Amino acid sequence: MIIEIFTLFPEMFNVPLQASILGRAIERGLLQINLHNIRDYAIDRHSTVDDYAYGGGPGMVLKPEPLFQAVDSVLGKNPKCPIVLLTPQGNVFKQSIAVRFSKMDKIAFICGHYEGFDERIREHLATEELSIGDYVLTGGELPAMVVVDAVARLKEGVLGSEESASTDSHFSGLLQYPQYTRPPDFRGWKVPEILLSGNHGAVAKWRQEQSLKRTLKRRPDLHPERPSSDKSD
Ligand SMILES: C[S@@+](CC[C@H](N)C(=O)[O-])C[C@H]1O[C@@H](n2cnc3c(N)ncnc32)[C@H](O)[C@@H]1O
Structure with missing residues (x-):
């Protein structure tokens, strides 16, 4: 299974994904996690990824251009896989969603940060929106890790014993x-x-x-x- 993660903080994923069961799954080639830094796709020379909200208000909003550019470059113009936006406004993640995702060959995750993201990312880039619960975190990185962990352990061969997932x-x-x-x-x-x-x-x-x-x-x-x-x- 290939997982593409779009984030401003790829370094946050290093330890959680390299340790324990997920680390072993990556080593054994059962799972491939590709981290893409959204800032690398900024379109100006200052690598700007966020801007003030039209209409005012606190915090910065993720601009659409770097994210669309990043997803287009990595997944191509007509991606076949789900593009999941992590947001506290999404459907609440649960086991049945993990089971559905575990049957896929590829999934992409977009991690927001700061005050949020431009609405056009939600409307025209993401194919679904997921929340990990009714509370607000600083960014989508921890939620992405939660979802990836829950999905990966359902993939055949990832857990030591097939029993483990089915009795959970x-x-x-x-x-x-x-x-x-x-x-x-x-x-x-x-x-x-x-x-x-x-x-x-x-x-x-x-x-x-x-x-x-x-x-x-x-x-x-x-x-x-x-x-x-x-x-x-
Ligand atoms: C501070 S939050 C922004 C919240 C936004 N202002 C709102 O009220 O919906 C920054 C980012 O963290 C992520 N995030 C925060 N809480 C989350 C949750 N419960 N589930 C999934 N993602 C979450 C999202 O990617 C979000 O864009």
């Missing part, structure tokens, strides 16, 4: 069951007997019940018995 919270629509490891008794807090029983059928049943119970308690909005008309998906 949200994969089946439910929250994951409680997990325990050794010791069986820690400070008097015991691991549920059933997990030590070796009875795989009983363990699977217990886990399914726990998942349902936990989802009902913590995220009733996700519970399967909730009428489908109420669900956000």
Whole structure:
């Protein structure tokens, strides 16, 4: 999978993408992440990428020319892949979107900064807009990393065991069951007997019940018995 990221701060991606599971996926050629500095596509000799907002107001607005130029140069005039604009005004990112993206060969992300970006970027360059939650961050770099991480771990071969993604919270629509490891008794807090029983059928049943119970308690909005008309998906 190829991921093209347009940003003013490519250096922010270095450590998070090189460490751990994503780093290994890149090394093994399962994931290719290309970082493009929007400033390299500025059209004036001062490399200007932002300007004051028409109509006044605080903060600087990302200019359209460098971004259109950057995307045209990297993806060509009629790109086939999604061009995702990270913005607190977008659809809220969730697992079903990660699953959809994980089936693609290429995705591009545009990271905003400062007060925001010229509306023509939203209207005529981006193919979709994503938010990672109802709060405002300084830039789109952390949101892009969040989305790339969630998508990459769903790609075949990225996780050590295929099991890991399929038992995660949200994969089946439910929250994951409680997990325990050794010791069986820690400070008097015991691991549920059933997990030590070796009875795989009983363990699977217990886990399914726990998942349902936990989802009902913590995220009733996700519970399967909730009428489908109420669900956000
Ligand atoms: C300070 S924010 C600008 C917010 C903008 N003034 C508004 O009210 O919509 C700067 C950039 O950070 C990114 N950003 C901030 N919060 C985000 C979120 N929750 N999800 C995705 N991107 C976000 C976007 O790329 C945004 O253009």
